[in-house]
Amino acid sequence: MAIGVAGLGVEAHAQSPNDGLPIPATPKDSLTAIQRAFMLPVPPSVALFPQMREQMKDAPAFLRDSKVDLNVRSYYRDNVETTPTKTTVNEAWAGGGAGSVSIETGRLFDRVSGGFTLYNSFPIYAPYQYGNTQLLLPDQQGYTVVGELYGRLRLTDDIHVTAGRTSWTTPFLNPHDNRMTPNTFYGYVLQGSFGDPDSGKPSMRFGGGYVAAIKPRDAVDFQSMAQAAGVNRPNGVGSAGGLLTWGPISVGAINYFSQDTINIAYGEGTYGAMLPFGLRAVLALQYADQRSTGANLLNGGNYWSTGQLGTRLQLGLQHTILTVGFSAVNPGFAMQTPWSSNPIYTDAQIQGFQRAGEQTVVLGLSSVLTSLGLPGVAASVFYYNGATNAPAAGRPLVESEWDFRLEWRPEWKPFQGLWLSARYGHSDTDQNNVRTTTDEVRLVLNYNVKLY
Template structure:
């Protein structure tokens, strides 16, 4: 039993004695969420295609806090994935969409459950357990498939100072979006587990229109990372604004990084020192909003020394086999798009997006967007071949029913097209059709 699990068990025992306290039950919330997804990945370079449909169910219970100077509570989550249809030969092995059986076919179902204990003192909250879903510049839990990625560890968030939110924590394990089990932490290409991802940072709302951010993170034996961010919204007039979003990451090697098992594959691209983290990435995004219209334009630059780095457990060796089903990750850059990431050494990416909210035309709940990203100057893996380029086009339509028996029922249709020039990434056409519904009964 690891330290986090032992601490969780002790805390649950304490809570069991206080569960009747006012606030713990009265402020509780419980819900069941359903997600049905059709996932179609058409490999245009002749590789195996993927066509699968699955149903995901997520139960969430969020208690209130017990009374007293320090209030205690518990959050619990249970996840179930059910494979509906994949079509013979259309479930790739391995897959980060749905787990695979030993013969390489899709498993019929999978599940996992976890919980967090929590404590609140004044304007500070602490969470400890295995159902954490962080959303910060240095770590974004992935929820782009059937069921969400979750993390195990402890976090503290404090708002004791007006307009400033402090976040600190240590994470030790992650459960992938298509996995029943958790693994230690790593980066793409890293086969050894690290059980220590520490971070600290703050979001300072300088004015109602300006927010500054700083975070530091360290994945032991893999990398250190600093982040600086600025978000400013200029309210030009009624239903009109201009938003500036600036992001800068500085990542470097830590501990055993570069040794056998602790290597970083640099997103399949060039590295000045193979296997080691060495990267600086900046991006600037500008969004003009007018009524239901939003026009976004931006540029991103990855330096020449190596690719952008982020947590990804898909290469970890667990029980003598690779844990590909634990793979799949998100990161805090606009180029984290539907199919590709645009984060290899030397890459310059220009991107744009147009979106429209049909509430402006009297159709609330209906939204549509189209995005295009073009990256070039990508350094070839050998460092001497001609630079490479790639592009992606993403289309999306969302509709959520606003009233009636099916209020809150949402439908999302996404289609992405990716093409690359000698990038080593297969050209793909991908379609996702998703139905979401959440029923709250507390």
């Protein structure tokens, strides 16, 4: 069960398989990592008890303007990894208790609001010997944890400060919400905006703050950001960034700094255009730079640096999207993602394709099948292929992956907010004449609705 604020995520969707978002209908809907970071949350459209809002019209704003959302999740995951010498199985089916209820108060004195989230995951089918699914605790036990408990101060109509336990969505610090419960963070952040990005005129969204601790997806305890990255220090992360949008162009950048651990700088730009024959195109380019800081404790006291370049072209016709992408990692060191999902365009369901020196291509096709008489049904297939000869990656390596996805989001009003997702991924990794194969099945039911 979860009670809390709707986070800083958005209803718009992404192609990445590791963000827990539905398949987009057009390239414009397929937001990149930094675009999602600076979008405002969109509440569910269906209310179970709409009459309550009318009954509360004369109550103080702190209660009258409160928001209560219900989220129910059921998740089955079966992951089988096979090498020439052994087979490892991770399997569980988990439920989210009575659901996930998001509550955000109205503003007291038109300035102060707050929220609370209690997350819960319990086993439905969870053989002890098949643990480490990340749906439950590593030993297949359920858990309940206060994931969000925060206050928010509204400085102006467009600028606010949030402090406490909550959820932030940025490229390298985000919920990674593709299990039962998301990452949540403890810290404070200032966010704001100037202008309307839908007006076609220049607009700016920005944010910055300090994050001291993280509660990982399958844990009940918060730990320092440095500890989550692999350094036994209480250090947190300072971060700041912004996104400029001007018509079909968007350009954004964000930086993360953790003393003695890591600095991550991320930049991204996109350009959208209408082409002949009704085609829509969006070209995106991204680059992430990572390097050690201070005492270089993430690498045993030795300085290191690396980076990854990614590019993606999406062509859309009606509700079908063709995706072509490429990424390349610096050969000196593998990329690190200790606090987030992987924001690079070649991120797959199973593999991250972020090894030192790895060059990866991706080809995908996705479609929302409403025009075929299947309202709310969507499907996708993606193929990835990566290879590296970098000494830092060990012996020469080649890996590939196929990902298949089918989902249904009913358009009937009582069921808006419900989506069912079935996913299958198969990966092959060949290194030093040893082949490792991984097969993963994910079956997810998610229902998000507001109570009033």
